Amino acid sequence: MMKFWLVSRPPDHMNRAEFDFHWSYIHVALMISTPSVMEGFQRYTQNRVPDGVSVDVLPYGEAVHDWYSISDHWLHNLTALTKLFQSEDYRRRMHPHKFGGGHPLIMELTSGDVLYDQPKPFTGRGGIKLVNFLIKTDSLDQQEFANTWRDTYGSQVVKAAHSDGHLKRYVQNPQLPLDASMFTGTLFETGGVQTYAGIEELWFEDLASLRAHAVGAGAELRRQADSFVDAHHSFSMAVVERVVYDYTTDRPSVRPAVEDPESLEAAIQRQECTWGEWNKIQPVTPG
Secondary structure (H helix, E strand, O other), X not given: OEEEEEEEOOOOOOOHHHHXXXXXXXXXXXXXXXXXXXXXXXXXXXXXXXXXXXXXXXXXXXXXXXXOEEEEEEEOOHXXXXXXXXXXXXXXXXXXXXXXXXXXXXXXXXXXXXXXXXXXXXXXXXXXXXXXXXXXXXXXXXXXXXXXXXXXXXXXXXXXXXXXXXXXXXXXXXXXXXXXXXXXXXXXXXXXXXXXXXXXXXXXXXHHHHHHHHHOHHHHHHHHHOOOEOOOOOEEEXXXXXXXXXXXXXXXXXXXXXXXXXXXXXXXXXXXXOOOOOOOOOOOOOO
């Protein structure tokens, strides 16, 4: 599986509550009723920065852009992403909902490697997650970074997870190639790509556990990372995770009603017009 990541924040004219209304309700409703989206994205997750998080639990500090939201979308391959963005229903239904405003975005395409977990995956079930956006040092190329990150550093994180008891799940997401030109004409065209060599996810039961890890095992891990991470330009976010749907597990989410041609949702979509033609006189249909 590949992961398509977006990092954003509310526009200046919109507070977080308004942004969450659009992102939590309207955007999700559009996604699950758009066939190309449901065909392409196999898992969709929203992550938000909660209140009360202090910078002392962020190993690489806060981002200068005050990011609030992270979404990650899982898909089979890059062709699936290209097909989705070029589809007629995606362009017609999703493009006009530009609730994020004109701010820059972070966009990355990664793979995903689970290095440590609980018997039942510790994801989307509460708690708090630390997400580190890592820029590699100039001395390493992307493959050298990925190898060092996984083989040398990753093993140390897993060892720390067993010893300190706070870390519940650890995932590394190394960067994959992504051409920014594919987003021309989409709501993502203001985003920057190919910036972060890896995105690191660490799950904890609560903020107290994250803070205990940060001053304990996390502090030593942070020092070890200096050999391959450009700490000055990297940043961290502590977030709460919402898994909207997931078709990659042994017990996948229920398929959306729009895929059933006999459903109300599918019937409504068949009635839809392209933009500028909603008030156009249509030919009479028999029956």
